[in-house]
Amino acid sequence: MRISTQSLYRGIEQRILSIxxxxxxxxxxxxTGKNMNRPSDNPVGLVNAxxxxxxxxxxxxxxxxxxxxxxxxxxxxxxxEQASNVAQQAQxxxxxxxxxTQTPEMRSALATQVGLLLDQxxxxxxxxxxxxYIFAGYRTNTQPFTKSxxxxxxxxxxxxxxxxxxxxxxxxxxxxxxxxxxxxxxxSGFFDSLIRxxxxxxxxxxxxxxxxxxxxxxxEDLFNAQVSDIGIRQGRIxxxxxxxKGLKLNFQNQxxxxxxxxxxxxxxxxxxxxxxxxxxxxxxxxxxxxxxLDYLK
Amino acid sequence: xxxxxxxxxxxxxxxxxTSHNIANAMTPGYTRQSIDLEAQTPLSLGGxxxxxxxxxxxxxxxxxxxxxxxIQQNTxxxxxxxxxxxxxxxxENIFNEATGQGLNQAMxxxxxxxxxxxxxxxxxxxxxxxxxxxxxxxTQFRSMSADLNQVKQSMNTNLTASIxxxxxxxxxxxxxxxxxxxxxxxxxxxxxxxxxxxxxxxKLGSLIGTNYYENDNGSLTIxxxxxxxxxxxxxxxxxxxxxxxxxxxxxxxxxxAKLTGGKIGAWLDIRDEIVPQYLANLDELAGTLxxxxxxxxxxxxxxxxxxxxxxxxxxxxxxxGDFSGASALIQLSSDVRGNPANIAAGGLSGNPGDNENAxxxxxxxxxxxxxxxKWTYAGRGTNISxxxxxxxxxxxxxxxxxxxxxxxxxxxxNRDFTQTMIDRMNEVRDSVSGVNLDEEMTELMKIQRGYExxxxxxxxxxxxxxxxxxx
Numbered sequence: 001m002r003i004s005t006q007s008l009y010r011g012i013e014q015r016i017l018s019i020x021x022x023x024x025x026x027x028x029x030x031x032t033g034k035n036m037n038r039p040s041d042n043p044v045g046l047v048n049a050x051x052x053x054x055x056x057x058x059x060x061x062x063x064x065x066x067x068x069x070x071x072x073x074x075x076x077x078x079x080x081e082q083a084s085n086v087a088q089q090a091q092x093x094x095x096x097x098x099x100x101t102q103t104p105e106m107r108s109a110l111a112t113q114v115g116l117l118l119d120q121x122x123x124x125x126x127x128x129x130x131x132x133y134i135f136a137g138y139r140t141n142t143q144p145f146t147k148s149x150x151x152x153x154x155x156x157x158x159x160x161x162x163x164x165x166x167x168x169x170x171x172x173x174x175x176x177x178x179x180x181x182x183x184x185x186x187x188s189g190f191f192d193s194l195i196r197x198x199x200x201x202x203x204x205x206x207x208x209x210x211x212x213x214x215x216x217x218x219x220e221d222l223f224n225a226q227v228s229d230i231g232i233r234q235g236r237i238x239x240x241x242x243x244x245k246g247l248k249l250n251f252q253n254q255x256x257x258x259x260x261x262x263x264x265x266x267x268x269x270x271x272x273x274x275x276x277x278x279x280x281x282x283x284x285x286x287x288x289x290x291x292x293l294d295y296l297k
Numbered sequence: 298x299x300x301x302x303x304x305x306x307x308x309x310x311x312x313x314x315t316s317h318n319i320a321n322a323m324t325p326g327y328t329r330q331s332i333d334l335e336a337q338t339p340l341s342l343g344g345x346x347x348x349x350x351x352x353x354x355x356x357x358x359x360x361x362x363x364x365x366x367x368i369q370q371n372t373x374x375x376x377x378x379x380x381x382x383x384x385x386x387x388x389e390n391i392f393n394e395a396t397g398q399g400l401n402q403a404m405x406x407x408x409x410x411x412x413x414x415x416x417x418x419x420x421x422x423x424x425x426x427x428x429x430x431x432x433x434x435x436t437q438f439r440s441m442s443a444d445l446n447q448v449k450q451s452m453n454t455n456l457t458a459s460i461x462x463x464x465x466x467x468x469x470x471x472x473x474x475x476x477x478x479x480x481x482x483x484x485x486x487x488x489x490x491x492x493x494x495x496x497x498x499x500k501l502g503s504l505i506g507t508n509y510y511e512n513d514n515g516s517l518t519i520x521x522x523x524x525x526x527x528x529x530x531x532x533x534x535x536x537x538x539x540x541x542x543x544x545x546x547x548x549x550x551x552x553x554a555k556l557t558g559g560k561i562g563a564w565l566d567i568r569d570e571i572v573p574q575y576l577a578n579l580d581e582l583a584g585t586l587x588x589x590x591x592x593x594x595x596x597x598x599x600x601x602x603x604x605x606x607x608x609x610x611x612x613x614x615x616x617x618g619d620f621s622g623a624s625a626l627i628q629l630s631s632d633v634r635g636n637p638a639n640i641a642a643g644g645l646s647g648n649p650g651d652n653e654n655a656x657x658x659x660x661x662x663x664x665x666x667x668x669x670x671k672w673t674y675a676g677r678g679t680n681i682s683x684x685x686x687x688x689x690x691x692x693x694x695x696x697x698x699x700x701x702x703x704x705x706x707x708x709x710x711n712r713d714f715t716q717t718m719i720d721r722m723n724e725v726r727d728s729v730s731g732v733n734l735d736e737e738m739t740e741l742m743k744i745q746r747g748y749e750x751x752x753x754x755x756x757x758x759x760x761x762x763x764x765x766x767x768x
Contacts, residue, residue: 004329004731005322007724014720039389040709043702050394050401050695057405058662061412068416132419132650138643140419140650165650167416171663174656292735296742 012284019277026270029261036259045258052258056251058171059244065167066237066244069177072165073237076134076179077230079127084223086121087190087216090114094197094213100206111201118194122147122156125185135181136160144181145191154198156191158182169240175233184226190219298758300350304751307334307351311744314356315737322732326496328358329732330488358488361729365495368722369502371715373558376503378712380455380563384448385705388567388575391444392701401698403437404691406430411659414642419600419649424637428629431608435627438583442624445576452568453541459560460536460543463504467519467533470497474516475531481515501527506558523555541568554677569677571704576624577672577681578697583627584612584620585669586690589661591630597641597654606632606641608658665689671696 028037036042036049093110096102102110125135125145136144137160144160158181165178185191193215200208314332321327333356337349394401410430414423473494480487494517501507506522512530519528525545526534534546542551543565553565587609594608607630612623633639644653661667667690670683686693 001724002728002731002733002736003724004727005734006325006731007727009323010723011720038386038393038705039698039702040385040705041702043699043706046394046702047695047699050698051692054401054405054691054695057409061409065412065416132417136650138418138646138648138651140648161646161648163645163651163653165652166656167652168412168656168659172660178650292738296738 008287012280012287016277016280016284019273019280023270023273023277026266026273029266030263030270033261033263034259035261042258049255049258052251052255056248056255059248059251062169063241063244063248066169066241069167069169069175070234070237072129072134072177073230073234075127075129076177077227077234079124079134080184080223080226080230083121083124083185083190084220084227086117086124087193087220087223090117090194090197091213091216091220093201094209094216097201098206098210098213100204104204107201107204111198114194114198114201118147118154118156118191118198121185121191121194125181125191133160134165134178135184137163137178137180137182138165140165145185154195156186156195158186169237175236177233179226188219188222189215193219298755298762300348301751301755301758303337303350303352304754305748307353308744308748308751310353312741312748315740315744318732319734319737319741322734322737324492326492326499327732328360328488328492328495328730330356330358332356355485356488357486358491359730360491361726364722364726364729368719368726369495369499371719371722372499373502373506375712375715375719376559377506377563378708378715380560381567381708382705382712384452384563384567385571385701385708387448388445388571389701389705391441391448392575392698394698400434400437400441400694401691403430403434404694407434408659408662411655411662414640415652415655415659418642418652418655421637424640424642427640428633428635428637432629435609435629438579438624438627441579442576445572445579446625449568449572449576452564452572456543456561456564456568457538459504459564460538463501463527463561464533464535466497466501466504467527467535470494470501470517470519470528471531471533473497474528477515478530487515502559504559505556505561522557523552525552554679565677570674573678574672574674575697575701577621577674579624580620580622581670581672582624582690582694582697584623585667585693587612587623587627589667589690590658593654593657593661594641596644597657598643598645598647598651599641600638600643600647600649602647603639604641606630606639608633608640662691663689665692667693669693 029035036046039046093114097107097110122145126143127134132140133142133144134140136142139160142159144158145156146159147154147156149155160181162180162182164176164180166174166176169175193212196208197212197216199205200212311332311334314330318329333354334351335354337352339346339348341347393399407427407430410423410427414420414427417423473490477487477490477494480490498507498509498517498519501519505527507519507527508522509517509519511517516530517528518526518530520526525536528534536552536556537544537547539549541553542549543553543556544550545552553569556562556565591607591609591611595605597606598604599606610626610628610630612620612626614621628634642655643651644657645651666687669686669688669690671686671693672681672683674681688696
C-alpha cells in the first residue's frame with residue numbers, strides 16, 4: 001500500500017494521542033484509587049454502588065436508632081427491676097404485719113417506710129432519659145406521675161398518654177422501646193396498693209394488709225414479666241446489630257470491589273501505558289528523522 | 298531540435314506538477330496530481346512512422362470517489378457523536394454520583410434526618426437539622442434543574458453558531474460550483490478547486506447530514522437528509538433560527554425535529570430530546586417526593602398541635618399529577634420554613650414524644666410501591682410517552698444515573714469507533730490521493746535526468762548543426 005507522507009505523520013500523531021489518553025485514564029485511576037470517575041466509566045457498577053451506599057447509610061442509621069433504643073430499654077429495664085424491688089420490700093412489710101401483733105410505734109415506723117417506698121415508686125415512674133420522661137407515652141416533656149393529698153387521702157395521678165414509643169430498626173420495621181406508664185404503674189395497681197397498704201397499716205386492718213400483700217405479689221410478678229419482656233427486646237436489638245455489622249462489612253466490601261481499584265494492577269497498567277508512550281515517542285522520533293532527501297547528494 | 302525543445306517544456310511542466318505536489322504534501326484534503334504524458338502524433342514519411350517527441354496530455358487527480366464519499370458521510374456521524382459526547386460529558390457531571398456527593402446523598406441525608414427526628418420527635422436540634430437537610434435536598438434539585446436548563450440554553454447557542462457556519466459553507470460551495478463549471482467548460486479538470494470544494498463538502502457534512510450528487514457540468518447539488526435543498530449550481534439556500542425553531546429559506550415551518558446528522562443534529566438531539574427527558578424525569582422525582590411527603594405530613598401534628606401543614610411547598614400546576622417544573626420549584630413550605638416546631642412529626646398529637654407521623658414519612662424511603670412515571674422523549678420531543686413504574690424513589694433516581702452513564706458511554710464508543718473507521722479510510726484514500734515525499738523526490742530525479750538528457754539532445758543537435766555549417 002502507498003503511504004502518503006501526511007498519513008504517516010497523522011498516524012504518528014493519532015497513536016501518540018491515543019496512548020496519551022490511555023495513560024491519562026490509567027493515571028487517573030491510580031491517583032483517585034477509583035475505578036469509576038464518571039457514570040459512563042461503569043454505569044451498571046455505579047448503579048449498584050449507589051444502591052449499596054444507600055443501604056449502608058440506612059444501616060448506619062438503624063444502628064444509631066438501635067443504640068438509642070438500647071439505652072431506653074436498658075434504663076426502663078433497670079427502673080422496672082427497681083420497682084419490682086420496691087413492691088417486694090412493701091410486700092415483706094405487709095407479711096410482717098399480717099398477724100397484727102406489732103406495737104403502734106413499730107406500725108407507725110413501718111407506715112412511714114411504706115410512704116417512702118411510695119415516693120420512691122413515684123420517682124421511678126418519673127425517670128428521665130436525656131431530659132425526656134420515658135414512661136409518659138408521647139408526653140415526654142410532662143412529668144407523668146404526680147402525688148397529691150386531699151382530705152388526708154393520697155392519690156397518684158397519671159399525666160401521660162397511652163402510647164408506646166417506637167423506633168425504626170429496619171426497612172418498614174419498628175420496635176417498641178418505651179412503655180406508657182398507665183399500663184405499667186397505674187393499671188397494675190402498684191401505687192394504689194402502696195397507698196392502701198400505708199392506710200391499712202395505720203388502721204391496723206390485718207385483712208386489708210393481707211389483701212395488699214397478695215396484690216403486691218401480683219404487681220411484682222407483672223414487673224418481673226415486664227423485665228423479661230424488655231430483656232427479649234434487648235436481645236432482639238443485639239441480634240439485629242450483630243447481623244447489621246456483618247451486613248455492613250459485606251456491603252462495604254461490595255462497594256470497594258466495584259469502586260476501588262486493585263492498586264498493584266492499576267500501577268502496573270499505568271507503567272505499561274507509560275512504556276508504550278515512551279516507545280511510541282522514540283519510534284516516531286526515529287521515523288521522522290529519515291527522508292530520501294538525506295541520501296540525495 | 299524541436300523534439301528536444303518540446304521535451305524540455307514538457308519536463309518543466311512535469312516539474313511544476315511535482316513541485317505542486319510537494320508544496321501541498323501537508324495540505325488537508327489535497328489530492329495528488331500527475332501529468333499524463335503522451336507521444337506526439339507521429340509523422341508518416343514514405344511508409345515510415347517518425348516519432349515527433351512528447352506532449353503533456355493532461356494533469357489529472359488521483360481521486361478515489363468511493364472512499365471520499367464514505368469519509369464525507371462518516372465525518373457527519375463523527376461530528377454528531379463528537380458534539381453529543383461533549384454535551385453529554387456536561388450532563389454526566391450534573392448526574393455525577395461517582396464521587397459520593399449529589400442528589401443520591403442528599404436524599405439519603407434527608408431520610409436519615411427524619412430518622413433522627415423520629416428518635417427524638419420533640420428535639421429542636423433534630424427538627425432544625427431536618428430542615429437544613431431538606432433545604433439542602435431542594436437546593437440540589439434546583440441546581441440540577443438549572444444546570445440542565447443551562448445545557449439546553451448553550452445547545453441553542455451552539456445551534457446558532459453552527460447554522461451560521463452552515464450558511465457560509467453552502468454559499469462558498471455554490472461559488473466554487475460556479476468557478477468549477479466555468480473552468481471545466483473547455484474540458485480540463487479544475488483539480489485544485491475540486492479539492493477545495495471537497496473540503497467544504499466535508500465541512501458541511503460535519504455540520505449536518507447531507508446527500509449530494511455531481512451534475513454533468515461538474516457542479517454539486519447538496520440536500521440535507523430531510524430533503525431541504527442547500528446548494529444547487531451557483532445558488533445556495535439558508536437555514537435560519539427563530540427562537541428555538543429552524544426555518545429553511547425563511548419559510549416559517551419548524552424543521553428542528555427533522556434535521557439530523559452532524560453537529561446541528563447533535564445540538565438538536567441534546568436540546569429537544571435528551572435534556573428535556575432528564576428534566577422531565579427529575580421533575581417527576583421532585584413532584585413525587587413533594588406529593589408523598591406532603592400527603593403524610595399534612596395528616597400529622599406539629600409541636601403546637603396544629604395539623605394540615607405542608608412540608609414542601611405544593612406545586613401549583615393546574616392539572617393534578619403534572620409535575621413539570623417541580624425540580625426547579627421544590628422548596629420548603631412556608632409552614633415549616635424557619636419554623637422547625639411546625640414539622641408534623643406527631644401522628645396523634647403535638648406531644649413531644651409522638652413520632653408516628655415521622656415514622657410514616659421515613660417509611661417512604663424504602664417504600665417500593667410508589668408509582669413513578671418514567672418519561673421518554675422520542676422524535677425530538679414530538680413523541681412524549683411515559684411508563685408507570687412501581688419502585689422506591691431512590692431506585693428511580695439510580696436508574697436515571699445509570700441511563701445517563703449508559704447513554705454517554707454508548708455515544709463515546711460510537712464516536713471512537715467512527716473515528717477509527719475514518720482514520721482507516723483516510724489511510725485508504727491517502728494511499729491513492731496522498732502525497733508521498735519520497736515518491737515525489739524520485740519523480741523529481743526522474744524529471745531531472747530526463748531534462749538533462751533533453752538538454753543534451755539540444756546541445757548535440759546544435760553541435761551537429763555547427764559541424765554542418767563548417768562544411
